[in-house]
Amino acid sequence: MEEKHKYIIGLAALFLVVLGIRFNMAFRYSEFNDDNAYFILRQVEHIRQTGLPLYVDELSYGGRTYIFLPLYHYVLAFFSLFIPLYTLLKLLPNIFASLLMVVVFVLSYEITKNRVASLLSSILAGFIPIFMSETVNSGSSSSLFVPLSLMLIFYYIRLLDHKKYAAHFAFVLLLLILLSPITVVFIIGLLFYLLLCQLERKMVLKREYEISLFSLIFYLWLMFVVFKNTLLTEGTSFVWKSVPSQLVSEYFAGVNPVFAIYSIGALPLLFGIHVAYIRIFEERRKDVFVIIGFLISISLASWFRIIEDKIGLMLAGAILCVLSADFFRNFATWLKKTKFSRHGNALVVLIFILMLMMSIIPSLDLSFIKNRANTPKEDELKAILWLKENTEPGSVVLASPGEGHKISFLAGRKNVMDSNYNYANNPEQRFKDVNTIFSAISEIEAVSLCQKFDVGYIYLSENTLFELGQSGLRFIPSEGDNCFKLVYDEEPLIYKVECRVAMSE
Amino acid sequence: MRKKISRVDFLIPLFVAVIVLSLVFLLRIFYSGGTLQGSEPYYNIRVAESIAEKGLIFRDNLVLSSRQTVANPFHVLLFLSSKIFGIGASARILPFIFGIASLFTFILILKHFSLKKREATIASILMILSPLFIWTFTTTTSLSLWILLDLLCFYFFIKEKRIFSFFLALLIIPFGFTYVLPIVLVLLLYSISVKRLKKSIAFISVVLISSLLFHTTADVPLSASVLAGSNYLNESISEFGGKSGFSPFFLILAISGMFFKSDSRAIRYSYAFIAVFLLLGTFVSSDFNILLCFGLAPLAAFGFIQTSRRKWELGIIKSFVLILFVCGIMFSAVAYSKRLAESKPDYPVMQSLAWFSENSDKNGFVFSHLNNGFWIETVGRSKVLFDPLSRNNEHNKAAYNETLQIYYSRNLKRTKSLLDKYFIKYIFIDRSMKQGLVWEDTEEGLLFLFNNNETFEKRYGISGVEIWEYRKN
Numbered sequence: 001m002e003e004k005h006k007y008i009i010g011l012a013a014l015f016l017v018v019l020g021i022r023f024n025m026a027f028r029y030s031e032f033n034d035d036n037a038y039f040i041l042r043q044v045e046h047i048r049q050t051g052l053p054l055y056v057d058e059l060s061y062g063g064r065t066y067i068f069l070p071l072y073h074y075v076l077a078f079f080s081l082f083i084p085l086y087t088l089l090k091l092l093p094n095i096f097a098s099l100l101m102v103v104v105f106v107l108s109y110e111i112t113k114n115r116v117a118s119l120l121s122s123i124l125a126g127f128i129p130i131f132m133s134e135t136v137n138s139g140s141s142s143s144l145f146v147p148l149s150l151m152l153i154f155y156y157i158r159l160l161d162h163k164k165y166a167a168h169f170a171f172v173l174l175l176l177i178l179l180s181p182i183t184v185v186f187i188i189g190l191l192f193y194l195l196l197c198q199l200e201r202k203m204v205l206k207r208e209y210e211i212s213l214f215s216l217i218f219y220l221w222l223m224f225v226v227f228k229n230t231l232l233t234e235g236t237s238f239v240w241k242s243v244p245s246q247l248v249s250e251y252f253a254g255v256n257p258v259f260a261i262y263s264i265g266a267l268p269l270l271f272g273i274h275v276a277y278i279r280i281f282e283e284r285r286k287d288v289f290v291i292i293g294f295l296i297s298i299s300l301a302s303w304f305r306i307i308e309d310k311i312g313l314m315l316a317g318a319i320l321c322v323l324s325a326d327f328f329r330n331f332a333t334w335l336k337k338t339k340f341s342r343h344g345n346a347l348v349v350l351i352f353i354l355m356l357m358m359s360i361i362p363s364l365d366l367s368f369i370k371n372r373a374n375t376p377k378e379d380e381l382k383a384i385l386w387l388k389e390n391t392e393p394g395s396v397v398l399a400s401p402g403e404g405h406k407i408s409f410l411a412g413r414k415n416v417m418d419s420n421y422n423y424a425n426n427p428e429q430r431f432k433d434v435n436t437i438f439s440a441i442s443e444i445e446a447v448s449l450c451q452k453f454d455v456g457y458i459y460l461s462e463n464t465l466f467e468l469g470q471s472g473l474r475f476i477p478s479e480g481d482n483c484f485k486l487v488y489d490e491e492p493l494i495y496k497v498e499c500r501v502a503m504s505e
Numbered sequence: 506m507r508k509k510i511s512r513v514d515f516l517i518p519l520f521v522a523v524i525v526l527s528l529v530f531l532l533r534i535f536y537s538g539g540t541l542q543g544s545e546p547y548y549n550i551r552v553a554e555s556i557a558e559k560g561l562i563f564r565d566n567l568v569l570s571s572r573q574t575v576a577n578p579f580h581v582l583l584f585l586s587s588k589i590f591g592i593g594a595s596a597r598i599l600p601f602i603f604g605i606a607s608l609f610t611f612i613l614i615l616k617h618f619s620l621k622k623r624e625a626t627i628a629s630i631l632m633i634l635s636p637l638f639i640w641t642f643t644t645t646t647s648l649s650l651w652i653l654l655d656l657l658c659f660y661f662f663i664k665e666k667r668i669f670s671f672f673l674a675l676l677i678i679p680f681g682f683t684y685v686l687p688i689v690l691v692l693l694l695y696s697i698s699v700k701r702l703k704k705s706i707a708f709i710s711v712v713l714i715s716s717l718l719f720h721t722t723a724d725v726p727l728s729a730s731v732l733a734g735s736n737y738l739n740e741s742i743s744e745f746g747g748k749s750g751f752s753p754f755f756l757i758l759a760i761s762g763m764f765f766k767s768d769s770r771a772i773r774y775s776y777a778f779i780a781v782f783l784l785l786g787t788f789v790s791s792d793f794n795i796l797l798c799f800g801l802a803p804l805a806a807f808g809f810i811q812t813s814r815r816k817w818e819l820g821i822i823k824s825f826v827l828i829l830f831v832c833g834i835m836f837s838a839v840a841y842s843k844r845l846a847e848s849k850p851d852y853p854v855m856q857s858l859a860w861f862s863e864n865s866d867k868n869g870f871v872f873s874h875l876n877n878g879f880w881i882e883t884v885g886r887s888k889v890l891f892d893p894l895s896r897n898n899e900h901n902k903a904a905y906n907e908t909l910q911i912y913y914s915r916n917l918k919r920t921k922s923l924l925d926k927y928f929i930k931y932i933f934i935d936r937s938m939k940q941g942l943v944w945e946d947t948e949e950g951l952l953f954l955f956n957n958n959e960t961f962e963k964r965y966g967i968s969g970v971e972i973w974e975y976r977k978n
Binding site: 163166167170205206207210211213214216217218220221224225228231232233234235425426451452453501 | 826
């Protein structure tokens with residue numbers, strides 16, 4: 001058998017192992033561990049029925065318009081013709097996410113021309129803790145976005161040698177732009193790469209300027225066409241997703257080093273940063289500059305809160321895995337020159353043990369934690385089903401924003417707030433009001449705010465109480481009549497709002 | 506052989522300008538019944554109409570804490586023109602004429618700097634398709650005359666006809682001291698670039714001193730900016746919701762033009778020109794962007810021509826890029842024109858105010874969002890608590906913050922005390938106020954109190970516009 005075929009078989013085997021692990025974790029639970037999965041389900045169902053995304057959403061925020069890029073949803077809708085939707089949303093994202101290993105292998109080989117090093121880096125890529133935990137049971141589009149991003153980098157590097165790859169690059173860019181606006185990070189990355197080349201007096205090919213200009217113009221044009229109305233109403237604050245300031249720390253916590261190590265994995269972080277340092281300050285290679293340019297862009301985008309921390313970490317993790325291949329290759333070369341070369345096999349075993357401890361186990365651990373904490377349990381499903389069967393269609397249900405999509409999809413009822421903050425009318429004030437209702441002491445205050453949003457029912461889950469640090473609604477008196485009738489008395493509780501505020505003289 | 510600009514070369518830009526400016530006018534008729542778009546036109550009309558009885562400098566009593574108002578040359582021309590064509594037609598014709606004249610002057614300036622025919626034509630067309638140009642010359646704004654005077658002043662200055670240039674600079678002074686700064690800075694930069702600073706410094710100094718003298722003796726605010734934006738970036742890019750602004754593709758072309766011509770001395774001075782205007786825009790007003798736009802248009806033209814002329818390695822990418830630039834510029838122009846055509850005020854608002862002007866008691870103030878102020882003053886012929894210029898008045902802040910409670914309080918007694926305190930007789934509500942500008946809910950604050958028939962009577966309610974009378978007793 002040819003040498004390279006062994007590695008292909010090895011890669012395929014690893015792919016299947018990772019895929020198997022992912023499927024195991026995803027199908028362990030019947031539901032999803034991310035509220036956004038339910039938004040995706042609603043969109044896919046709507047596309048199947050009408051052919052178009054649900055931009056005018058009657059259930060979200062009591063009714064509003066929400067514009068987004070629908071490529072991912074269309075892909076899911078297509079495959080849902082053959083596979084049941086719930087199963088598909090557990091199957092396809094995990095297949096996409098597992099393909100990251102293949103892309104990392106290909107990209108690593110492009111840079112190092114060393115199959116062993118590339119294979120090792122692809123193992124690391126298969127077990128990036130934050131990538132696994134965020135994509136294993138959430139249906140997230142990041143499962144497709146991250147591998148495609150690395151494909152974009154791959155085609156750019158190929159473009160340096162052969163101009164025929166311009167078409168491939170343009171096609172992958174188109175897919176990325178239609179997937180998510182955060183593609184801008186890669187456009188900025190190209191600019192950083194060109195800047196690095198200028199600073200290091202590396203010759204930049206004409207086609208590199210051309211493709212960079214094309215990427216910028218194409219991205220801008222498409223964004224202005226799709227998000228025309230959002231930009232008009234929200235201006236530049238659209239870039240920061242209109243996340244209420246009270247939640248900014250959840251989305252943009254600022255990356256703390258310990259969290260970064262645990263999320264990316266210590267090995268890719270250390271190896272990748274080491275290679276980046278060597279390539280910038282010592283052996284300056286253009287193809288690695290491309291990757292470093294993107295890494296700088298992702299870091300800055302996270303710093304300036306243009307992208308969420310977790311997305312920044314996923315992308316950075318994938319890129320650092322690619323850089324790690326260079327480390328492995330250099331390490332192997334160094335090893336051959338030293339007396340440790342006699343212990344080559346032992347060192348390989350050691351590396352695997354380190355991978356196990358610092359990447360594989362943290363990946364599984366984070367994934368289990370997220371699954372256990374966030375996947376709706378039986379009693380929650382039962383309560384939401386009760387809402388569906390016992391409340392009028394068109395009723396507004398107050399729940400915490402992290403449960404809004406779930407309520408809308410599973411119960412088919414309007415929510416007061418969910419995690420799609422863009423386009424919402426004054427999300428900051430709305431979030432404040434929602435919190436005020438849950439934490440109010442005065443019944444009048446609660447009734448008044450419920451009336452503001454036309455709330456018919458309050459869904460009070462354990463998660464909501466945990467976030468608020470409360471044991472229940474404080475404005476409910478222990479005895480006597482009140483405006484909030486307990487209509488579902490198993491956990492989570494459901495209250496019906498029965499009063500309205502009258503005018504005062 | 507270099508082709509010089511001839512008379513014929515004005516025709517293409519003129520044709521494009523007429524089409525573009527007329528299109529907005531026609532769209533406005535279709536979408537909004539032909540009402541003048543924006544707030545400022547109504548203010549300008551009222552100032553022009555007041556010249557006959559009150560003169561050029563008067564106190565405007567139609568607003569809380571009456572303010573000193575100075576009619577600028579635009580108001581004077583509007584007043585004079587209205588004697589012949591009527592105020593409505595004049596308000597539409599004058600900006601159009603100033604736009605064509607500005608375009609003509611711009612091309613003459615480009616001719617003086619020996620721009621090639623193709624570059625000048627493309628620069629003119631890019632200029633015409635810019636949202637800034639479209640807004641300035643389809644809206645009844647003083648800026649339309651201000652920019653024409655600036656361009657003429659600059660043209661005569663570079664032609665060494667200082668007398669005409671000085672006279673035009675004096676005409677700019679009544680627009681406001683801050684509106685003199687841009688032309689002064691442009692003349693200064695030009696003089697430095699052609700090494701004639703010593704000859705020009707006296708001219709520039711006299712203009713500046715005259716302006717300062719005028720504004721201190723006439724006791725007018727240093728800046729007459731009617732619609733001050735709060736975020737320069739949002740105001741300067743039309744796609745970000747600013748009142749006008751640049752197209753991002755125009756800016757990219759201008760940057761690429763600077764890049765391609767980076768070895769030229771003129772380009773180095775253009776960096777200073779841009780920096781000055783960015784500073785002015787950030788700290789004073791984004792109104793000056795229109796002048797910056799005239800300055801950037803030739804650079805954008807260079808950028809486009811060089812992009813198309815250069816031999817690209819990736820031929821198909823070149824085609825895509827050029828198509829995207831053209832589509833982007835066109836998209837900005839078309840989208841902006843439509844937005845302008847659909848902008849407030851719409852026909853129901855004007856109709857309601859016309860009814861109000863004939864069916865209301867002129868004692869007492871009308872309470873409404875300050876954005877509606879100029880419309881109520883001009884069309885409704887009534888006093889308002891606040892209008893867009895109230896933002897410039899620090900004394901109004903306390904009153905403004907206090908009256909916000911009228912919108913949101915559900916306490917009838919409290920609301921009535923505030924209505925009495927500010928002598929409010931009517932409350933004007935349009936659709937946008939109920940759709941998030943003020944309220945988000947139909948039963949919020951004052952909307953809830955309207956259920957009290959003894960205190961509030963609905964005098965008008967058509968097409969989402971409501972006028973309520975407050976019955977004090």
